[in-house]
Amino acid sequence: MIVGGCDVGSATAKAVLMKDGALLSHVIIPSGTRPELAARKAMDEALAKAGLGSIEAVDYIVGTGYGRLKIPFAGENVSEITCHARGAHWMSPAVRTVIDMGGQDCKAISIDDEGNVADFAMNDRCAAGTGRFFEAMARVLDCGFEGLSSLCLQGENPATISSQCSVFAESEVITLLNDGVELADIVAGLHHSIARRIHALARRVGLVEDVCLSGGCAKNEGLARVLEHKWGVSVKTLPRDPQIAGALGAALIAGEKSSAVRRAS
Amino acid sequence: MTGTSFQTFTEAAQGLVNPALQSWKAGGGKVVGYFCSAVPEEILVAADLLSYRMRATGSESTEESDAYFSNINCSFPRHCFNLALIGKFEFLDGVICLNSCDHVRRLYDNWKRYVPTEFVEIMSLPRKTGPDQVAWYREELALLKEKIEKHFGAEITDDRLKGAIRLLNETRSLQRELYELRKRENPPLTGAQALVVMVAGTAMPKEPYNALLRELLDELRQAEGNGGYRARLMVVGGILDDPAWVQVVEDQGGLVVTDATCFGTRTMWKQVDESIGDPLDALARYYVADRPSCPRMYGEQERRSELVRELYSEFDCDGIIGERLMFCDQWLVEHYMLDHDLKEESIPFLKLERDYVTSGTGQLRTRVQAFLEKMGK
Structure with missing residues (x-):
């Protein structure tokens, strides 16, 4: 199962992809002035880095950060506070x-x-x-x-x-x-x-x-x-880039939500 | 809500003037603004004046008033004074300030000097709540009564005062009925809507307000109510008169079901005692000692904290949001003490600072959303 997290902050946009609980790829780019474009660009780069052809390959994506309401491909959004907690805990329990x-x-x-x-x-x-x-x-x-x-x-x-x-x-x-x-x-x-x-x-x-x-x-x-x-x-x-903690947390939450949906169906 | 009563309330809460106030003025009625919920509206009502709680609804800047206040003054008096300077309060025939805090106290000085309102007074409310202070405030009420009688040519008899007390007690009990409905599992109105109703009550003559509120209550008793919310919330703070702010909080999925604020329960959770023979005595007791305490009063933190916890369980809340206007000294320490009290009982609490005019909602949204997530909602 492949899941993603996208954190559009005030300064940088971050995208993280995970497969079966392991980190596949991560990207950090400047946010610029259009949060939806930054989100798209960060995710596209993360997909390319992970060798994935398109966003269709990702089961579920959670958005976070100041631009979280503007991420077109996110299934839902979670506050960056919850995401940073989750991401930091995953990196260092x-x-x-x-x-x-x-x-x-x-x-x-x-x-x-x-x-x-x-x-x-x-x-x-x-x-x-x-x-x-x-x-x-x-x-x-x-x-x-x-x-x-x-x-x-x-x-x-x-x-x-x-x-x-x-x-x-x-x-x-x-x-x-x-x-x-x-x-x-x-x-x-x-x-x-x-x-x-x-x-x-x-x-x-x-x-x-x-x-x-x-x-x-x-x-x-x-x-x-x-x-x-x-x-x-x-x-x-933190053993990984501390700047991706929010996007990573979002991806972890996406993983939980996605498994919950699968169990239910 | 489909009825016309809520529309009327919305109109009254969203602007400074409303049709009921305008027709009161058109009929020769006078309007007197007051700055704190400890100003006895009953004395104004007994003199046939429309008592109008001061707000700066719709204010967009403080560019005019900033020449008269420092940048560590609270945004509420700065916005009010700005509106006064650009003529938005010309419908007022009088203004009564109170030493509720230093910011509002100095607003009085500025108002008296720079705004051509005919009747500008300041009242002094004691800080302690014992019998001596009640007696002292009774004197202050008697002085205000005299000044109003003289300026507006009114005669405020004891009977008229008692009538005003009955009328305002009726308003309070109707408002408490409204809050009763919010105890339901699916409250028939949101926190933002409830605040609209409360704010409207401070800007309209009380008789038509009470009649409309009765209509609204009839409608709401039959209403299905709001379900599917993530959590039941209580708001604790001061002069929160902006339904838009509550709306931002509720947009994150929580439903505000009760409060301890100056446009909420603090103004109506208790009644003025009608069995006391001397109406000024009854009013003094109510405003100094009996009504829900505000943080400007000395030695009452425990009583305030107790009421917050009582309301919290009575309305079956899941968490509390504390709001404080930036630079407000009354609420400075209060929220921290409350935080400690609530931690002891594992009641989730979120402290928020705000400007009088709701802006920069990004931070507000993030905090409230994280607060709900933290509660596991």
């Missing part, structure tokens, strides 16, 4: 707390031993702790999104940045640059400020080990180390 950091949202999700959501907390109308925040800072610091992580790891004396608001943090960064503070220390300071924000979110659901990050920002190694330092617990690296 011992995980009990998932910090999902996407393009425009940051969520702390506590999950049970079956990968179900026990509780969640989400940032309120705020870009702190999201891809948007890191992108904005990378632009000001001219270091690229990927450069943030290595700079953060080099920072020995993290600068104090008190604002967690992206707009105000940017002003603070500019002040620090003009004061001649080391770039790496500024970047480390930014990560510390975001870590405080994530800490508050995680406190709301309770921080239970294992802890992992998912979503695009999970690839930021520097952030994981800052959080580890703050919490005194290790932040696990």
